[in-house]
Amino acid sequence: LFATRLAVISWRLFLCFLRLVNRTMPDAQKVRMMVSRALSVWENNSKLTFREVYSDQADIQIVFARLQHGDGYKFDGPGQVLAHAFYPGEGRGGDAHFDADETWDFDGGADDSRGTNFLNVALHELGHSLGLGHSSDVNAIMYPWYQNNEVDGKLPDDDRHGIQELYGSKEKT
Ligand SMILES: CC(C)C[C@H](CC(=O)NO)C(=O)N[C@H]1Cc2cn(c3ccccc23)CCCCCCNC1=O
Ligand SMILES: [Ca+2]
Ligand SMILES: [Zn+2]
Numbered sequence: 001l002f003a004t005r006l007a008v009i010s011w012r013l014f015l016c017f018l019r020l021v022n023r024t025m026p027d028a029q030k031v032r033m034m035v036s037r038a039l040s041v042w043e044n045n046s047k048l049t050f051r052e053v054y055s056d057q058a059d060i061q062i063v064f065a066r067l068q069h070g071d072g073y074k075f076d077g078p079g080q081v082l083a084h085a086f087y088p089g090e091g092r093g094g095d096a097h098f099d100a101d102e103t104w105d106f107d108g109g110a111d112d113s114r115g116t117n118f119l120n121v122a123l124h125e126l127g128h129s130l131g132l133g134h135s136s137d138v139n140a141i142m143y144p145w146y147q148n149n150e151v152d153g154k155l156p157d158d159d160r161h162g163i164q165e166l167y168g169s170k171e172k173t
């Protein structure tokens with residue numbers, strides 16, 4: 001009995017340690033992790049490959065901004081529009097902008113209790129950065145309304161067809 005009680009306590013300690021680490025990890029690292037997770041979903045379903053660079057010469061720049069931020073598409077405070085992105089091209093082409101006034105959840109929460117699921121929104125915006133428009137399929141990542149539909153690596157069919165139309169598929173045909 002004593003042994004099991006000890007095990008439970010140590011497990012509880014371990015969990016709160018994890019939560020602490022999760023909270024203290026700077027958001028920049030979490031953003032990087034989530035962006036690379038979103039890009040690997042698009043990578044796994046196309047011939048595309050991505051590499052991370054630290055320069056404003058990047059094809060796809062990830063930007064957090066609020067209200068008026070110099071591109072004529074001003075954000076609107078908490079809620080409403082969450083983010084926008086530019087189709088592939090020079091300069092700001094490919095860039096993804098996220099509304100800094102949103103409460104972002106960088107830990108991939110399945111419900112919105114800790115905020116808006118950043119991974120979902122990044123998947124959507126990076127779809128635009130790669131050239132995809134909006135989908136009328138309510139289950140698609142490219143649907144114009146936010147829904148916390150956990151992708152977990154599996155891309156909805158409509159999005160997969162879209163990206164493969166543009167960049168082919170990884171499977172050997
Ligand atoms: C798909 C998403 C990741 C990116 C899109 C924008 C987009 O397409 N970027 O590429 C987005 O932000 N859509 C709005 C659309 C929207 C929904 N409502 C709005 C109220 C006002 C203005 C816009 C909206 C009703 C209230 C809910 C507001 C919070 C959620 N917002 C949305 O779903
Ligand atoms: Ca907003
Ligand atoms: Zn912008």
Ligand SMILES: [Zn+2]
Binds near residue numbers: 124128134144
């Ligand atoms: Zn969109």
